[in-house]
C-alpha cells in the first residue's frame with residue numbers, strides 16, 4: 103500500500119457518540135513510513151510513538167466534533183486530502199484545531215492517537231476534554247498508547263490560502279486541467295445488491311466538500327479506498343439498492359466537479375465479479391482487521407461466557423457442559439467408572455440433566471432416571487419418541503429395516519408378526535424344548551469336559567454361557583470353535599456402535615471413501631447378511647419343495663408359514679425376513695449371557711442366595727416350572743446390572759417431560775436403567791444390596807411379585823409398546839441355563855475379581871470378563887430332586 107487509506111464511518115460507534123462522528127483511517131503499512139501525496143509531490147510523515155513502532159498497519163478512529171456541535175469538521179479536510187490527491191495535507195491537518203475552535207493554528211501538526219481496543223483513537227490534544235466524549239475515552243490511562251505526530255515537511259508547505267475549509271471553487275478552476283476518467287467501484291455492504299460500477303470524470307485539482315453530512319448520503323459510508331497512484335476510487339454503500347437512483351445525482355450535486363458518466367447495470371458476468379469482489383472484500387477485511395490474537399481472545403471470552411452460562415442453566419450437580427466439547431471432558435475424566443459417575447450425577451441433579459456432545463457431533467438431549475419421564479417417553483407420548491434417524495443411520499448397514507431399527511408402520515408390522523408368533527403356545531413349547539435340548543446336550547457336556555480339567559482350567563464364563571443361549575449350535579462344539587458368522591456379527595455390531603462415539607463427519611467421510619473401519623463394517627455386514635439370506639433361502643426352498651414348514655418351529659419358519667398361508671402375494675419379502683432375523687440375533691445374542699454372567703458373579707459373593715436358588719431349582723419338579731426364587735434372583739441381578747444399561751429415544755417435536763425438563767425436537771432422551779436400579783428413592787436405602795426377596799410376595803408364599811412394580815421403574819426390558827419381545831424367552835433361557843449349571847456345578851469365581859467393572863458399551867459387558875471354574879458338585883442334583891445341598895457343597 104503506497105498511500106493512506108481513506109476514512110470510513112463506523113456507524114455503531116457514531117451512534118453511541120451521537121454528536122461526534124467517528125471515522126476510521128488506515129495508517130501506512132509500516133509505521134513511520136512516509137506517505138506521499140503524489141499530486142503535490144510532498145510527503146506526510148508518520149512518526150509513531152515508541153510503543154507502536156514496528157507494528158503492522160493498524161486501524162485508527164478519528165473522533166471529532168466541531169465547536170458548534172456539528173459533525174462536519176476538519177476531518178473532512180483530512181479525508182478530502184486523502185480522497186483528492188491535490189488536497190493539501192498540511193492544510194487538512196492544520197484546519198483541525200481551528201475547526202475545534204482552538205485559536206492557535208500553530209498547534210496543528212500534532213495529533214494524538216491513543217489505543218482503544220487495539221484501534222487508535224485519533225483525537226485533538228488541544229481540545230478541552232469536556233467538549234469531546236471520545237477524548238475522555240481516549241485519555242483513559244489504560245487505553246492511551248502514545249503520541250503520534252503528523253509532520254509535513256516545512257519546505258514543502260503550500261501557500262496558506264489553500265487551506266480554506268469551505269472552499270467550493272477549486273483553485274485550479276480558472277485553468278481547469280483536462281478531466282481524467284477514473285473508474286470507481288462502489289462496494290455494497292451486505293444489505294446491498296452488490297457493487298455498482300461508476301465511471302467518474304474527476305477533474306484534477308477539484309476539491310470535494312464533506313459529503314458525509316449530506317442527508318442523501320447518510321447511508322453512504324465514506325470511501326473505502328483512495329488509491330492516489332492509480333486514481334480509482336471505491337465507495338462502500340449501505341442499502342445501495344435504495345440509494346442507487348439517487349446516487350448519481352447526489353454525486354453530481356455534492357461533487358460538482360465530478361461527472362458521473364454512467365451507472366452501468368450489471369451483466370451476469372459482472373454479477374460474478376460482484377460476488378467474487380464481495381468474497382475478496384470479505385477476505386481482505388478479514389485479513390486486514392482480524393488477527394490470530396483477536397480470534398484467540400474472542401474464543402477465550404466466548405468459552406468462558408458460554409461455560410458460565412451453561413453452569414448457571416444446568417441443574418446443580420449436573421455434569422459440566424463445556425463449550426465446543428460439551429460433556430466429553432467429564433466423560434473422559436470418569437471413563438473408568440462411567441456408570442457410577444452417571445448414577446451419582448443423576449442423583450445430585452435430581453434425576454435429570456442435559457447433555458451435549460461436541461459441536462458438529464449432533465448429539466444432545468437429556469439423561470433421566472425419573473420413572474414418570476420414562477413412562478412419558480415410552481408410553482404416554484410414544485408417538486413423539488421413535489428410535490429416530492440418529493439411531494437408524496448408525497445401524498442401517500447391519501440391521502437394514504429390521505424391527506430394532508424401524509419406526510412407524512415398518513416397526514408395527516414386524517412387531518405384530520413377532521408377538522403373534524412368540525406368544526403362541528406352540529412356539530413357547532418349542533422354545534422350551536429347544537432350550538432344554540441345547541443345554542442338556544451341548545452346554546452341560548461342554549462344561550463337564552471343562553470341569554474335568556479341574557482347578558487348572560478356569561474359563562471365561564460369558565463366552566461359554568453366551569454359546570449356550572445363542573442361535574448357532576455349532577458354537578457349542580468342544581473347544582468353542584470360531585464361527586465365521588459369529589465373528590462377523592460381533593465385528594459388525596462393534597463397528598456400528600463405534601459410530602455413536604465418532605463424530606459423524608468422520609465416519610461419514612470414511613464411509614464415502616470406503617476406507618478404514620467403514621470398509622470393515624461393509625465387509626462384516628456382507629457376511630452377516632449372506633448368512634441370514636442363506637437361512638431364508640434354505641427355508642424358502644424347503645417350503646417350495648414340501649409345501650409346508652410345519653415340522654419346524656423356529657421363529658423364522660413360523661413367520662414364513664403364517665405369511666404364505668395368509669397372503670396371496672407370497673407373504674414377507676426375503677429382505678424383510680433377512681432384516682427380521684438379524685434384528686432378533688442382535689436383540690437376544692449377548693443380553694441373556696451378560697445377564698447370566700453378572701448373576702453368577704453375584705451368587706459367588708452371596709452363598710445364602712445361592713442356597714435358596716439351588717433349593718428352588720431342585721424343588722421345581724420338571725426343571726422348568728416357575729422357579730420363582732431363581733426368577734427373582736435373576737430379576738434382582740438385572741436390577742443392579744441391567745444387560746442394556748441405558749437406551750434412548752429421539753424427540754420428533756419439542757416437548758416437556760413430566761419433571762419440567764424441556765426437550766427440543768431431534769434431541770434424545772436417554773433413560774438410564776443402571777442408575778434407576780440404584781436409586782434410593784425407588785428401591786429404598788438398601789438399593790445397592792443384592793436381595794432377591796424384594797421381588798417375592800412375602801416370606802410365606804414366596805411367589806414372584808415383580809408384576810406389582812411399575813414397569814417404568816424397572817426398564818431392564820424396556821417398557822410400553824416397545825417392551826422387549828423376547829422377555830419371556832430370555833427368562834426361560836436364563837432360568838434353564840442357571841438351573842442346569844447350578845444343579846451340577848459350583849461356579850467358583852477366581853480370586854481378584856471381587857470388584858468387577860462394566861465396560862462402556864450398549865451392553866453391560868464386564869470389562870475384563872469373568873473367569874470362573876466349574877467345579878462339579880459332589881452329589882449331582884438334578885432339578886426336581888429335593889435334597890438341597892448347602893451352597894458350597
Ligand code: HEM
Nearest residue numbers: 505689690693694697745746818819820824826827828832
Ligand atoms: C436378558 C435379556 C434381554 C434383555 C435385558 C433385553 C432388553 C431389551 C431392551 C431394553 C429392548 C429395547 C430396545 C430398544 O427399544 O432400543 C429390547 C427390545 C427387543 N428385544 Fe430384548 N432383551 C433381552 C433378550 C431378548 C431376546 C432373547 C430376544 C429375542 C429372542 C429379544 C428380542 C427383542 C426385540 C425383537 C426387541 C425389539 C422390540 C421392539 O422394538 O419393538 N430380547 N430388549
